[in-house]
Amino acid sequence: MAPAQESKLRGVVYGRSLDFRPQPPDPDVLGSPLKLTDVEIVRLPQKGWRDHLRLFLQSSGLTSVPTVVRLRWQAHEVIDWLQSSLLSKGRGKRASVSHPLQMMSAIEFLMAMPGELEAERRIMHTLIGRALLEYRKRVSANRERPLSFTKEATTHFFAGFKEQQMLAKTSTPGEQFATVQRIYNSYYFFRAYYIFAILAREPGDSGSKLFSKFMRACFFMSTIQDDGTIAPKPSYRQLPPKEHVVFLAKRDVALQSRLREDEALRSELQNMLRFFRPLRG
Structure with a gap:
């Protein structure tokens, strides 16, 4: 490979070039x-x-x-x-x-x-x-068919989760970078559509457990580095503010229904909230 081409490739793969604000299709x-x-x-x-x-x-x-x-x-x-x-x-x-x-x-x-x-x-x-x-x-x-923010969120999550399972099988830095970008895009749109579903007050789907998926996606996204590599631990600065997590938890009808019946889940949520920093003060 010519030096100029190699330098350009390294800039794409190793540089600060991961797109953290992907545009919708x-x-x-x-x-x-x-x-x-x-x-x-x-x-x-x-x-x-x-x-x-x-x-x-x-x-x-x-x-x-x-x-x-x-x-x-x-x-x-x-x-x-x-x-x-x-x-x-x-x-x-x-x-x-x-x-x-x-x-x-x-x-x-x-x-x-x-x-x-x-x-x-x-x-x-x-x-x-x-x-x-x-x-x-x-x-x-x-x-010509109903749009559901909840279903869109679920589709994006499983697309990202499937790619995440394949990540260990990537063999080159360029392939890993492309896979990480696809994972990030899927989780990014999942998170957005989940928030849209909450704000639009769509009926809760107890089987989808979108809040748990939200937490999983947020923690994984916080391990993604600018160069497309995965850090061994989450970066808590990249997690959403605690206020956002509490806002969603309070308005997720399916989650609230489960919390009323499951004391262990309430305790788990309380412990998990410790990892999220307040936006102010």
Whole structure:
């Protein structure tokens, strides 16, 4: 192999080139952006001069703004963005949303919101939930069969799990890199569709045990290195925040049903939560 070709190959295989933000397949992307026509816009209070002064003083290091206050301002910005993008109304910067993954930053913010922001969380959940239902409706019409986020998540998980079982049989760095990328993609989309299923309030499937699969996928994904190699231990910095895990656990109907009947499972979940770090404080 020529030196230039070898160098290029090593850069692909050993360099920081693993794609940690894979794009959804083209058939899953809508041809036109989501638009909600039957949702009323919520008018949020704008920052007054006192708020701007507090922000200026904080940026200057002269004072501090309480965490809940800063999070409320951030929540209002996220809601403005969602309303501008999904309703074509509002003060936020508008974006074209043709797949739910494009709302993931808003979804992750929602999942970590503290109880003091329950009003903002309800508004945000309503907007995201309605967008997910509209997406599911349009994709179902395109496919001529019902879309289920739960089934999509299950399909992606088993695709990744099958590839993971084959990983030990790879013989070259290039083959391993490609296999790890496929595993990561499958688990990445599994995790996303599982979250979509929870936010869209799809009926729980006790047989699928998606929360357990979520935990397994997250731990494996945290062992994947930038160069496509697998670390011997999980990197806890790459695990989702504890708030996200608790958010899903509380809203997974199938999991909650099992927890009510299985004391050992409750204890196991409590112990496992110790591995996840809180997002704030």
